Amino acid sequence: MAAGRIFLILVVSSLCFSCLATRTVKTEILRDPNCTEPCRTEIGHVQATGQEDTLHYLITNIGIPTIYVLRTNTINEPNTSVKVDWNKLASENTTERSEAITFPPVIQIFYSYAAMFTRMFEYNDTLDNADITKYNVNNTAWNVYNFADFDWDDLSNASDVNSNVINFMISSNMSESLGNGTISLKIQAFDHGDRENQLPHLQYTENIVLFDLVISHISTNLSASRFVVEMIMYSNSTDNMEIKTTASIDDEYTPGVFKISNWLTRPTNQAEGCFIQWKPVCYQNIPRGRNVATYVSYYGPSGLDSDQDMMKLVDRSILGAFEESTAIQFRMTATNFSFGLSKDGGYTSKNYTAWSGTLGFGAPPEEKVSTLVIIIIAAGLGLPVVIIIFGGIGVCVKKQTGKQKKILQEVTRNYPGLN
Ligand SMILES: *[C@@H]1O[C@H](CO)[C@@H](O)[C@H](O)[C@H]1NC(C)=O
Ligand SMILES: *[C@@H]1O[C@H](CO)[C@@H](O)[C@H](O)[C@H]1NC(C)=O
Ligand SMILES: *[C@@H]1O[C@H](CO)[C@@H](O)[C@H](O)[C@H]1NC(C)=O
Ligand SMILES: *[C@@H]1O[C@H](CO)[C@@H](O)[C@H](O)[C@H]1NC(C)=O
Ligand SMILES: *[C@@H]1O[C@H](CO)[C@@H](O)[C@H](O)[C@H]1NC(C)=O
Ligand SMILES: *[C@@H]1O[C@H](CO)[C@@H](O)[C@H](O)[C@H]1NC(C)=O
Ligand SMILES: *[C@@H]1O[C@H](CO)[C@@H](O)[C@H](O)[C@H]1NC(C)=O
Ligand SMILES: *[C@@H]1O[C@H](CO)[C@@H](O)[C@H](O)[C@H]1NC(C)=O
Ligand SMILES: *[C@@H]1O[C@H](CO)[C@@H](O)[C@H](O)[C@H]1NC(C)=O
Ligand SMILES: *[C@@H]1O[C@H](CO)[C@@H](O)[C@H](O)[C@H]1NC(C)=O
Numbered sequence: 001m002a003a004g005r006i007f008l009i010l011v012v013s014s015l016c017f018s019c020l021a022t023r024t025v026k027t028e029i030l031r032d033p034n035c036t037e038p039c040r041t042e043i044g045h046v047q048a049t050g051q052e053d054t055l056h057y058l059i060t061n062i063g064i065p066t067i068y069v070l071r072t073n074t075i076n077e078p079n080t081s082v083k084v085d086w087n088k089l090a091s092e093n094t095t096e097r098s099e100a101i102t103f104p105p106v107i108q109i110f111y112s113y114a115a116m117f118t119r120m121f122e123y124n125d126t127l128d129n130a131d132i133t134k135y136n137v138n139n140t141a142w143n144v145y146n147f148a149d150f151d152w153d154d155l156s157n158a159s160d161v162n163s164n165v166i167n168f169m170i171s172s173n174m175s176e177s178l179g180n181g182t183i184s185l186k187i188q189a190f191d192h193g194d195r196e197n198q199l200p201h202l203q204y205t206e207n208i209v210l211f212d213l214v215i216s217h218i219s220t221n222l223s224a225s226r227f228v229v230e231m232i233m234y235s236n237s238t239d240n241m242e243i244k245t246t247a248s249i250d251d252e253y254t255p256g257v258f259k260i261s262n263w264l265t266r267p268t269n270q271a272e273g274c275f276i277q278w279k280p281v282c283y284q285n286i287p288r289g290r291n292v293a294t295y296v297s298y299y300g301p302s303g304l305d306s307d308q309d310m311m312k313l314v315d316r317s318i319l320g321a322f323e324e325s326t327a328i329q330f331r332m333t334a335t336n337f338s339f340g341l342s343k344d345g346g347y348t349s350k351n352y353t354a355w356s357g358t359l360g361f362g363a364p365p366e367e368k369v370s371t372l373v374i375i376i377i378a379a380g381l382g383l384p385v386v387i388i389i390f391g392g393i394g395v396c397v398k399k400q401t402g403k404q405k406k407i408l409q410e411v412t413r414n415y416p417g418l419n
């Protein structure tokens with residue numbers, strides 16, 4: 001009995017350790033009060049307030065879909081959040097535009113980082129080997145989609161602020177021009193730690209947001225079509241970025257996937273940097289399952305100093321609206337992600353691709369044996385041992401107290417007057 005109770009306490013405390021909330025998270029959509037429907041320039045603002053610091057996420061399709069995160073001090077006073085000057089934000093003058101987003105002077109910025117979705121490439125994989133390094137502009141057919149040219153639905157229309165979800169969804173007009181298909185990018189913040197409730201079950205915490213990219217039923221004129229998505233990562237630090245791929249255990253969360261990758265902004269100081277984490281798997285149908293899983297390859301990270309087109313995209317993004325982000329020293333790298341595996345039929349076999357990743361501050365979560373597995377192993381091996389030990393102690397104690405009782409009885413028998 002005692003052993004059982006101690007075991008239960010152990011289990012409950014280990015489970016609750018991961019559910020202790022350390023940040024309060026609230027989400028709002030900022031929009032120009034003068035703006036009429038459809039507005040098209042909105043900013044999802046997720047504020048994750050902790051004891052030591054606050055993470056301000058500015059999630060917007062202004063320019064290109066961007067998640068820009070500013071880590072600041074925590075000031076528990078009203079009117080100490082981010083302010084947007086919408087007239088300046090709309091300005092063509094880069095100096096003016098760079099003053100559009102401000103914080104009051106009491107707010108101190110410790111660090112900032114960003115993930116940007118720049119372009120989507122579609123290529124005709126005539127060799128069916130799902131490797132973009134085999135192709136150039138001349139040896140196959142390409143369609144290039146620049147996310148800056150996309151017409152996205154209003155964020156307030158497609159998002160769910162109560163669940164801390166900001167959703168980029170192409171507008172119905174844009175959808176029609178793509179044969180009634182959809183492209184969406186969902187970003188979700190959390191006030192607790194857990195795993196996403198669908199495959200590949202990536203881990204998240206209150207320092208991490210989850211992103212979900214879906215390319216669904218868009219028409220294509222390439223019969224052997226495959227997609228590539230290009231991303232930029234920005235960091236307010238001069239460290240060299242790196243992608244590290246490690247073997248992960250074949251866990252119960254993503255069966256059959258043995259790798260996990262982290263694109264790190266500060267590989268030698270991970271606790272003070274940020275990361276994008278993903279597993280090399282995407283899904284060709286809903287519901288996501290092992291039978292519709294295919295591979296995700298990456299090509300990078302590479303610098304983009306020489307790529308003027310890319311720099312222009314960054315300037316037109318929300319980063320260009322915050323003076324400090326370009327005034328101070330920073331690093332930016334870009335990476336392509338391609339979806340598919342030789343002989344998986346390519347995009348047109350299902351006309352659907354869904355890929356998930358996380359963006360977070362601090363050292364990325366590592367895959368380890370889950371609490372549940374530990375409990376099962378503990379129950380299998382440990383419990384009998386615990387029972388034997390506690391059982392043994394119990395028997396000894398009983399014997400001891402039995403002996404003492406006997407002595408007492410003898411004493412009281414000999415001196416009946418004592419009672
Ligand atoms: C809204 O428009 C009016 C008139 O053009 C202008 O005076 C005001 O500053 C605008 N408000 C904002 C928040 O931009
Ligand atoms: C905060 O700002 C609002 C509107 O900008 C204002 O009405 C309010 O008085 C301010 N509160 C404080 C404590 O400054
Ligand atoms: C941009 O705005 C700044 C400050 O308002 C001004 O000094 C500068 O002349 C403007 N530049 C152009 C090209 O209009
Ligand atoms: C960048 O980091 C420095 C400290 O390293 C900080 O002083 C500055 O405010 C930060 N700026 C931004 C935009 O993150
Ligand atoms: C794409 O590749 C397929 C298979 O190799 C080929 O039949 C088709 O003609 C190509 N389409 C274009 C537009 O190049
Ligand atoms: C593609 O073809 C053009 C014209 O023939 C040539 O100038 C260019 O260098 C080629 N590009 C590559 C990557 O081979
Ligand atoms: C809002 O979303 C619905 C469907 O999700 C769409 O039909 C409608 O056009 C959207 N409205 C605006 C203003 O974008
Ligand atoms: C879609 O396009 C039509 C015509 O070009 C335009 O009138 C309408 O406002 C657009 N709808 C949205 C939601 O952008
Ligand atoms: C897309 O949907 C609209 C309205 O339902 C329809 O008129 C149009 O033909 C569709 N386009 C394609 C390419 O299926
Ligand atoms: C996917 O779309 C293409 C045209 O865009 C079509 O030819 C093909 O049959 C579609 N595949 C499926 C499985 O619906």
Ligand SMILES: *[C@@H]1O[C@H](CO)[C@@H](O)[C@H](O)[C@H]1NC(C)=O
Nearest residue numbers: 141143144177219220221222
């Ligand atoms: C294929 O479709 C794309 C995008 O719809 C278009 O830009 C391109 O010209 C088309 N290519 C061919 C060979 O028809």
Ligand SMILES: *[C@@H]1O[C@H](CO)[C@@H](O)[C@H](O)[C@H]1NC(C)=O
Nearest residue numbers: 121132230299302334335336
């Ligand atoms: C991604 O791939 C496209 C097509 O090959 C290429 O033009 C682009 O430069 C690549 N981007 C990066 C960051 O490597």
